[in-house]
Amino acid sequence: MRLSGLILRLPAILLLAAAALKAWGLALDPVGRAGFFSSAEVQLAIIEFEIFLGIWLLTGLASVGAWLTALATFLVFACISFYLGVIGQTSCGCFGRFSPSPWWAFALDAVVIGLLLLGRPDFAALRDERRGHLGRELLPIISGLGGLVAIFAILVGWAHSAFGSVPAALAHFRGERVSVYPGLAQVETGTEGEGRSVEVQVANWTDNPIRVLGGTSDCSCTVLGDLPLTVPPGETRAVTVDISLSARPGIYTRKVAFLVDDDGSNSQGRAITRGVAVNPRERFSRHRRNTMK
Numbered sequence: 001m002r003l004s005g006l007i008l009r010l011p012a013i014l015l016l017a018a019a020a021l022k023a024w025g026l027a028l029d030p031v032g033r034a035g036f037f038s039s040a041e042v043q044l045a046i047i048e049f050e051i052f053l054g055i056w057l058l059t060g061l062a063s064v065g066a067w068l069t070a071l072a073t074f075l076v077f078a079c080i081s082f083y084l085g086v087i088g089q090t091s092c093g094c095f096g097r098f099s100p101s102p103w104w105a106f107a108l109d110a111v112v113i114g115l116l117l118l119g120r121p122d123f124a125a126l127r128d129e130r131r132g133h134l135g136r137e138l139l140p141i142i143s144g145l146g147g148l149v150a151i152f153a154i155l156v157g158w159a160h161s162a163f164g165s166v167p168a169a170l171a172h173f174r175g176e177r178v179s180v181y182p183g184l185a186q187v188e189t190g191t192e193g194e195g196r197s198v199e200v201q202v203a204n205w206t207d208n209p210i211r212v213l214g215g216t217s218d219c220s221c222t223v224l225g226d227l228p229l230t231v232p233p234g235e236t237r238a239v240t241v242d243i244s245l246s247a248r249p250g251i252y253t254r255k256v257a258f259l260v261d262d263d264g265s266n267s268q269g270r271a272i273t274r275g276v277a278v279n280p281r282e283r284f285s286r287h288r289r290n291t292m293k
Contacts (some may be wrong), residue, residue: 005256006071006119007118007119007233008057008058008060008063008066008067008116010112010115011055011057011070011112011115011116012053012054012056012058013053013054013056013075014054014074014108014112015050015051015053015054015057016050016051016054016055017095018050018094018095019047019050019051019085021046021095022043022046022050022095023047023189026176028168033254044155044156044166045152048148048151048152048223052145052148053066053069053070055072055266056069056116057070061086062095063121064121065072067116067120067121068145069114070116070264071116071117074112074113074116075113076110077094077105077109078106078110078113080113080200080247081094081103081104081105081106081109082102083101083102084102084188085102085103085106093222093271100113109194126196141172149201150263164234166202167179167181168203168205171205172205176208177204177210178203178204178206178231178260179202179205179208180200180201180202180203180258181200181201181203182201184198185198185199185241186198187243187249190245191245193221193244193245194244195241195242195243195244195245196242196243196245197241197242197243198240198242199238199239199241199242200241200256201236201237201238202229202236202237202238202239202258202265203231203235203236204230204231204232204233204234204235204236204237205234206233206234207234208233209231209232209262210230210231210260210261211228211229211230211260212227212228212229212230212231212233212237212239212258212259212260212261213227213228213258213259213261214227214228214258214259215227215239215256215258215259216256216259226238226239226240227239239258241256241290
């Protein structure tokens with residue numbers, strides 16, 4: 001069990017470092033990730049879980065349960081990193097603003113999984129333990145999970161009551177007057193020349209109306225519609241981004257900057273940059289079209 005205890009320290013430190021970097025990135029800038037994981041509530045829950053599991057691993061309580069939870073967690077992390085690497089994503093988003101390649105993250109997850117398997121606990125000894133002892137050992141863990149859920153509910157409830165939403169609370173602490181979200185919007189796969197549209201939201205957190213004057217992109221294939229427009233105080237408006245797909249295979253990102261005129265800020269005409277991840281076409285789609293002729 002001594003080897004297992006020492007090995008559990010590595011994923012514990014890694015989880016706590018990842019949680020700290022995520023929290024730092026969440027406080028500084030919205031998370032640039034598409035889909036379910038772009039939600040501020042989900043990011044907050046992940047940070048809390050990583051802190052909880054990291055502390056659990058460091059304490060050594062219920063070591064078998066900690067080992068199983070750590071193994072399952074890093075298996076999930078490895079699967080996600082592998083998938084992101086296969087589809088061509090340039091960043092895993094697992095360390096906040098410090099974003100290594102998914103393949104680096106996958107390699108790190110694989111090393112941790114290997115160490116966990118090397119230092120697996122003595123399951124034979126576990127079977128000899130009495131149920132009362134196991135119950136006393138698991139009680140603080142169950143209490144910790146309950147406390148984790150309670151803290152999450154309190155934080156989300158406070159954000160909604162004080163600011164109206166979790167994104168609004170984060171914008172307040174970041175000092176943002178205007179936000180554009182999601183930080184990364186994703187469009188579906190298509191073939192060269194096809195058009196795609198995606199909506200992004202422009203949120204005005206101030207007490208004054210703001211004007212979204214227009215936008216610029218790093219590619220002429222990206223066009224912003226519905227502009228200029230006025231966003232009333234405390235409200236959100238949708239802006240459509242139209243994209244013409246290029247011949248480039250795999251996933252790539254186009255950056256879009258929104259020019260905002262904020263009467264209550266000295267930085268009028270400032271640009272807010274967000275990304276649009278594009279799946280331009282399926283691999284080998286041209287080959288399939290040729291064979292159909």
